[in-house]
Amino acid sequence: MSGFTDYHAHFVYGVDDGARTREEMFAMLDAAAADGVTRLFATSHSTPGMEPFPRDVYQRHLDFARAYCAEKGYDLMLESGSELLYTPAAAYAAAEHSLVTLGGTDWVLLEFVPDVAAAEVETALRQITGSGYRVLLAHIERYPRLARSGALPRLKEQYGIRCQVNAATVLEGGFFQRRKLDRWLKDGxxxxxxxxxxxxTTRATRMQAAYERLCGILGQPDADALTGRNNALLLTP
Structure with missing residues (x-):
């Protein structure tokens, strides 16, 4: 497979605020295949302590998606996963080793509420990595207090986390947002x-367009690595 790896997508229908129907899920899979994605993670939302993750429904609908891709002949590997919203109960779930991970690895896709403070992020990372998980931090551009704190480089080094940014952020935003993102990219x-x-429609896959802009900012090798192109995989088992 030589296309993109998309670690964060909500295409499994009837589980969260992503695809609502089977037909919408199939349309999203069509779009991902057309966009050059060859490995796609099904990261439906999970919120420990607030509502149980519907594992049976999720798995059944993910199986429908896999069958559809096989029928269409898509070179598109669908991986399991979840986007975990941090709550205090997440620490207990981590200690019980019951978090939904990415593709059967020990990685979790972790998100926070937008106004989260750097200290709360660090507490969460300490709890979750201390239970043996590794963390891919979802859409870091959504946490302005974390950005202003300047703590991200230290958190990355101390807890071994990886950071994800949305393709739309690469393509949109005003001058100052783009300047901040370009600085993050160049600082690694x-x-x-x-x-x-x-x-x-409003939140569609845009991996190819983001890749092209990244090539212009950083060059093709770094753009390949950031988009998981040519099997440049971020998450190891």
Whole structure:
């Protein structure tokens, strides 16, 4: 497989705020295949302590998606996963080794509420990595207090985390947002660009367009690494 790896997408229908119907899920898979994605993680939302993750429904609908890709002949590997919203209960779930991981590895895709403070992020990382998990931090551009704190380089080094940015962020935003992102990219703070796709319209997959802009900013080798192109995989078992 020589296409993109998308670590963050909400295409499994009927589970969260992503695809609502089987037909919408199939349309999102069509779009991902057309966008050059060859490895796609099904990261439906999970919120420990607030609502149970519907594992049976999730797995059944992911199986439908895999069968559809096989029927269409897509070179598209679908991986399991979840986008974990941090709550205090997440620490207990981590200690019980019950978090939903990415593709059967020990990596979890972790998100926070937008106004999260750097100290709370560090507490969460200490708890979750201390239970044996590794963390891919979802859409770091959404945490302004974390960015202002300047703590991200230290957290990356201390806890071995990786950081993901949405493809839309690479392509959109004003002058100051783009300047901040370009600085993060050049400083090596971003490890993966993913779609965070929820539908085919307002939050669609845009991996190819993001890749082309990254090539212009950083050059093709770094753009390949950030988009998981040519099997440049970020997450190891």
């Amino acid at each position: 703070l971003v490890d993966a660009i993913s779609s965070d796709a929820h539908n085919c």
